[in-house]
Amino acid sequence: MQDFINRLEKHEIEYTKNELLAKYTTWRIGGPADFLICPKSDLELQVVINALHENQIPWFTIGKGSNLLVKDNGFRGAIIKLGKEFDTFTTEGDVVIAKGGCSLVKLSLLVSKAGLSGLEFVGGIPGTVGGAVCMNAGAHGQSISDILIKARVMDERGNIITMNNSELNFTYRRSVLTKSKGIILDATFQMVEGDQQHISTKQAELKEYRMSTQPLKERSCGSVFTNPYPKHSGQLIEQLGLKGYQIGGARISDKHSNFIVNVDNATADDVLNLIQTAQKRVKEEFNIDLHPEVKVIGE
Ligand code: FAD
Numbered sequence: 001m002q003d004f005i006n007r008l009e010k011h012e013i014e015y016t017k018n019e020l021l022a023k024y025t026t027w028r029i030g031g032p033a034d035f036l037i038c039p040k041s042d043l044e045l046q047v048v049i050n051a052l053h054e055n056q057i058p059w060f061t062i063g064k065g066s067n068l069l070v071k072d073n074g075f076r077g078a079i080i081k082l083g084k085e086f087d088t089f090t091t092e093g094d095v096v097i098a099k100g101g102c103s104l105v106k107l108s109l110l111v112s113k114a115g116l117s118g119l120e121f122v123g124g125i126p127g128t129v130g131g132a133v134c135m136n137a138g139a140h141g142q143s144i145s146d147i148l149i150k151a152r153v154m155d156e157r158g159n160i161i162t163m164n165n166s167e168l169n170f171t172y173r174r175s176v177l178t179k180s181k182g183i184i185l186d187a188t189f190q191m192v193e194g195d196q197q198h199i200s201t202k203q204a205e206l207k208e209y210r211m212s213t214q215p216l217k218e219r220s221c222g223s224v225f226t227n228p229y230p231k232h233s234g235q236l237i238e239q240l241g242l243k244g245y246q247i248g249g250a251r252i253s254d255k256h257s258n259f260i261v262n263v264d265n266a267t268a269d270d271v272l273n274l275i276q277t278a279q280k281r282v283k284e285e286f287n288i289d290l291h292p293e294v295k296v297i298g299e
Contacts, residue, residue, distance in 0.1 A: 007051040030070025035078040063131030071298035100130030117194035130184035145170035156181040219262040234258035
């Protein structure tokens with residue numbers, strides 16, 4: 001461990017120890033990480049990845065923690081969160097190149113103001129570009145895989161590779177990165193030039209729909225389960241009368257049954273118990289397996 005710290009300090013890379021991860025997830029749940037590192041550049045990230053690899057320290061990348069459940073005892077190893085320097089994008093004609101830490105909400109808003117259409121559907125997804133590519137985030141019938149041309153990815157040895165759409169192996173809310181360790185440095189999206197007023201109107205409609213159907217003022221992680229096509233997890237849970245069902249401080253939302261909200265200092269255990277309860281009841285009643293969309297990390 002000391003060698004790892006020495007390497008960070010030699011390269012003047014900032015880190016914090018025992019940082020509570022609850023602060024970094026939209027559920028506001030989760031114990032401490034041994035290390036939290038927010039690299040400012042590709043080069044810093046490379047140093048960090050190499051030092052982690054050589055010291056055999058486990059690590060995990062987070063974005064805005066909007067699809068993440070961190071267990072109560074936290075994460076043994078290092079959490080990497082791309083620094084604010086990665087919260088940017090550029091446009092080249094009808095192509096957008098966004099860095100891995102770029103906010104989706106901001107990206108959607110700003111590219112639409114530039115008269116580019118294609119990213120309206122991510123306007124209400126409170127994550128980063130990296131998290132969205134990893135999860136193949138989607139809404140309103142569209143997903144990231146529909147518009148992504150390529151991504152630059154740092155692998156677990158610190159090599160930078162370019163992966164095109166097919167190499168990322170996108171499926172419903174999954175990509176090759178969901179299980180591997182690559183970190184998205186930036187992603188290139190194909191947009192369509194459109195009428196700015198028309199794009200903004202579409203965005204406003206999507207926002208209104210979301211506000212009327214989702215508990216956006218509460219602490220959640222969005223949909224907890226993927227939908228078992230052609231059924232909807234929320235409908236199955238609701239049919240069982242589990243809407244409003246609460247364990248500890250975690251509750252199945254009254255507004256959307258596929259959302260679990262942190263209403264009163266919920267622990268990760270509370271959420272996991274609710275997840276298991278919903279899975280068990282849905283299996284018993286409908287013989288359907290519900291699979292969590294959210295990633296669970298830690299111990
Ligand atoms: P995190 O939650 O931090 O991480 C999720 C995964 O992405 C982890 O496996 C992590 O390792 C990986 N990851 C993060 N950054 C990187 C990176 N740079 N490189 C590689 N991997 C990375 N999701 C939808 O798909 N559609 C929705 O409509 C939607 N609505 C939501 C509404 C609300 C209110 C909330 C709270 C969440 C919603 N989500 C939705 C879930 C979530 O916002 C998305 O999955 C989002 O893309 C996750 O991004 P993140 O940066 O928060 O990733």
